[in-house]
Amino acid sequence: MxxxxxxxxxxxxxxxxxxxxxxxxxxxxxxxxxxxxxxxxxxxxxxxxxxxxxxxxxxxxxxxxxxxxxxxxxxxxxxxxxxxxxxxxxxxxxxxxxxxxxxxxxxxxxxxxxxxxxxxxxxxxxxxxxxxxxxxxxxxxxxxxxxxxxxxxxxxxxxxxxxxxxxxxxxxxxxxxxxxxxxxxxxxxxxxxxxxEERSLKSMRLLEKCLRTLSVSEDGLVAWMAVPQKYLIETGCGIEECEDLVNYPKSISGVEVGILFKQVSNNEVKVSFRSKSYVDVNSLAASFGGGGHERAAGCTVHGTLKDVERRVLAATVNFLLDAKGATST
Ligand SMILES: [Mn+2]
The missing domain is CATH 3.90.1640.10 (inorganic pyrophosphatase (n-terminal core))
Structure with missing residues (x-):
């Protein structure tokens, strides 16, 4: 054993x-x-x-x-x-x-x-x-x-x-x-x-800025938020202060997948995925070379923030279609 x-x-x-x-x-x-x-x-x-x-x-x-x-x-x-x-x-x-x-x-x-x-x-x-x-x-x-x-x-x-x-x-x-x-x-x-209960005021200011980037897909199943590097600089926060931000998009009613895009540099974005009940985000993250768990995973994608957002959202929408197909059969 x-x-x-x-x-x-x-x-x-x-x-x-x-x-x-x-x-x-x-x-x-x-x-x-x-x-x-x-x-x-x-x-x-x-x-x-x-x-x-x-x-x-x-x-x-x-x-x-x-x-x-x-x-x-x-x-x-x-x-x-x-x-x-x-x-x-x-x-x-x-x-x-x-x-x-x-x-x-x-x-x-x-x-x-x-x-x-x-x-x-x-x-x-x-x-x-x-x-x-x-x-x-x-x-x-x-x-x-x-x-x-x-x-x-x-x-x-x-x-x-x-x-x-x-x-x-x-x-x-x-x-x-x-x-x-x-x-x-x-x-x-x-x-x-x-x-x-030890949040810094600056991390709350970062949250305030990031919430303004909050978006939801047309079908309401995917929600995402971004942390452009300039927000970190403006608020004086480190990337570690973004840890729980991914829970905000996920917490919206009807959303299955919540995504957070953290811009590390001009050409690198860390992506965090969370899902509520049926999407295996470990596989989704793996398609970008990352991994994790079924309901929580992440990956690092190279490209500009806008470009990474576009690619990852397209992959997520496709992935959701497949997942829904699989659960309805
Ligand atoms: Mn662990």
Whole structure:
């Protein structure tokens, strides 16, 4: 059984490198720190790295200060590399990928349907709401002590990946795991406040501007919003402050697919997709070289903002026609 093999690696390994994806989210950070703090409690040497700086929103998470930039780690070697919440090893960034390839054992723990099983050992469970949930289940099975600090990290992984238990991936299983984590002392009220009630005024100004770009397709099934680079400059916001904006188009009555276009440069646009009930946006994003989950996915498309909007919307409309055809037969 794979979970047993993972447990064995956690018990027998000595020098661990823990890594997750570019643009780290709550599941990435919570999983890294939840597992990292546990392995440290077990007396292991643990190095935790992130290819991009972890958003300040997560700075309240216990162990936050342990996260290192990969550039500082070149002289180190590790026997076990653990990749969390990544569909492929490339998602960890070039520098980290190099470090991981030198590990004797590469462990892949994830819940994305598009995972490529790149590890020597792959624990990929697409029914899990979050990678943090998988980590919790392994730790629980191992019977290792789970401190309130560890519980808070794993709880935040589940809360953020389920959109506070609102997204379709919310299951009885993830509620049970969240309940166990609360029982272990996860600081849920503090986490809620620091995650959702610490918005900057400038991010609200950005929202105000972006809402003016909100558009809906003629049939009312697709809604989208854009974040032109100049809005970021005018408001002084970073791209990480766009994280939840895609929920606004999606939240409109009758809309099935919500899309957010974030202009990264003159020739590059990050696209986020969300769907409500039947469109598999993972496949839609994959047609542009991206991926994710059935109800939440993304991709990066090269071209001007207008050009990318046009291409992606055309593909979405076609995709919806196919999806509707498939559900009505
Ligand atoms: Mn995740």
């Amino acid at each position: 794979i979970k047993r093999d993972v447990e064995n690696i956690f018990r027998k390994g000595n020098n661990f490198l823990l890594a997750s994806h570019l643009n780290p989210d709550g599941d990435a950070v919570g999983s890294l720190l939840g597992l990292g703090l546990t392995l440290r409690e077990l007396g292991k040497n643990v190095t935790i790295t992130s290819p991009h700086p972890v958003p300040r929103t997560f700075s309240f998470l216990p162990g936050y200060e342990l996260i290192q930039e990969p550039g500082n780690l070149n002289s180190l070697t590790f026997d076990v590399g653990v990749v969390l919440d990544c569909t492929e090893v490339e998602r960890t960034g070039k520098e980290t990928e190099g470090l991981l390839k030198n590990c004797n054992t590469l462990l892949n723990i994830d819940h994305h349907v598009s995972n490529t099983n790149f590890g020597n050992l792959n624990l990929v469970d697409t029914d899990a709401a979050a990678t943090g949930e998988l980590i919790f289940e392994i730790l629980e099975e191992m019977g290792v002590p789970i401190t309130p600090e560890i519980a808070t990290n794993l709880y935040v992984a589940i809360v953020t990946d389920t959109g506070s238990f609102q997204h379709q991936n919310t299951t009885a299983r993830c509620h049970r795991n969240a309940a166990s984590l609360l029982g272990l002392g996860a600081a849920h009220a503090r986490a809620y406040q620091l995650l959702y």
